[in-house]
Amino acid sequence: MPRTDLNLLIVLDALLEECSVSKAAKKLNVTPPAISKSLNKLREAFQDQILVRSGSLLILTPLAVELKPQIHNLIKNIDAVLNHNLSFDAGSASLMFNIVSNDLLISLLNSGFLDEMQDKEPNVVLDFSYDHGAADFLRKDNIDLYIGESRKLSPEIKIRTIHRDKCIIVANKNHEILRLNKTLENIASFGFISTRSKLNDDVDSLFTLQGFQRKIVGINPSYFSTIETVMRTSSLAVVPFFFLNALESFNVDVIAFEPQITLPEVNIIQAWHPRHDNSPPHKWLRDNTKDFLRKKVSAGV
Template identity: 25%
Template sequence: MTLRHIDLNLLVVLDALLREKNVTRAAESLHLSQPAASTALARLRRTLGDELLRRNGRYLELTPRAESLVGPVKEVLATIEQTIIRPPAFDPATDSLRFSVIGSDYVGATLVRPLLTRLHGLAIGLQVNVTPVSVRYLEALRRDEVDLAILPDRIVDERSIPDCSRMPVIVERFVGAVWRHHPYAGTRLTADLLRRAPYLEYAPSGQRAIVEDDLDAAGCTRRVAASSSSFATMVFLLSGSTDLVAVLPERSVRRAAASAEIRVLEPDMPLVPLRESAFWHRRRDRDPGHIWLRERLFATARIEFPDVVTDSAA
């Protein structure tokens, strides 16, 4: 088999099949019909002499040959896009750009929202799509399936994403939060308050939040009465006739303090600040559109989070 025997259009379908491991989802991601994707898979199987996707119970899994193709196919498509298809410069006034971001609701409210405000009127063809942090965020970064992932530093081992670049964008302290008319809370978040009051726990995707380790280290016992995976939701769960107490990023509390009748409590115990960084695959380091948007992201970060130190050259 030589290069002239390969339909390069099939590489786009192959990339989607390798990513989704599902013919229907691959078809949807490419705006193809399911029969068209199935036909493309059949052609790929004949061309490459491998099954590529095989059934394992209710699901499909990649064959060893398919697994070995994930990186090379992505690399080939990225090279074609960035060196042949994409213009050498980005003009926000005329060019279109779809930008995918992985981040929590907190990231959306405190960083992406002010970024979009700053971009208003600058880039008519810009579309920013924000999706929640899922269990496969590291895989999405490694496979260059997302433009940016904004994640807490303490959950990311950079050794697991050696081909990714990083830039700090958020530094935020944690504070206590209670309903304004809490029956026995004072002005401070104390170990005694955490022991006595029912605790509203932040549990992102059903996992343990990093601030819980700091509370454990400080010897603070808690009686978990409720949990939520959304900082924004937690603020409003506290309001009304409730004696719940929570530990939240300060901006989340102060921005909703008036409307949700929330009181901010200064912590007595040491709590490591929330630090989040933007991560992206290094293939995008010199992409003109990516450079343009991340420069504005970092400019927004410096305004919203003055303690952040960013390198504008990154």
């Protein structure tokens, strides 16, 4: 059979199993003449009768007997390849996912999502790394998913918003700003610790539009290090509101307040390369982390 016709192999599998043209036709939901036509093509391709009459029955030739288990296994393997999207079972799968995120979201996933996952999907491993700012990192084969604030990404990347949150300003509990009116003028007179993210550009733009400029005294790679700096210095910081709620479990001694102008909002997103779009394991990862984080951040963690 120089060029294999998959449909002919399916017909052959049915004929070898049923030893009957009419039964094979019924099994495949086609007409007996269509099966007879395919049988003639198979006989020509294999240079063998495949089925021969013995009294009122059709029986397999020696070649057909030899082919029967091979053809059946071949069809099963083809079905498995074509229907792999339907057979994913997270409970029995052994998988590792590489996720890029920030320190807060990694902390939330490690403290809550992993516990839930260990009960239901004990062989699934999450490998976290921090976001280093490159726009094209999701093109790499070793990165499965980004979860974090909206940011510049390659144009082909798929994006889904998990949560949209307001922002607040935090200060240590003895900070002078807590005794003043929360005007931008008063706020801008103090230094800010910035956390590396798109949010900082949005906040700076807001201050500039109002005729003020933030004085950035330091830039940190993570929110936890920013909060630690706020606790120990007279610097202020802008953080998403849900982050403050998450800090309650850590007994962090900072005070949050809203200025007399609305700060930019922040989008928490998932992002992934299109090559993962139809992957059942990846869809499981996206949907389950989305549901968990949406529940946590929307409820105040």
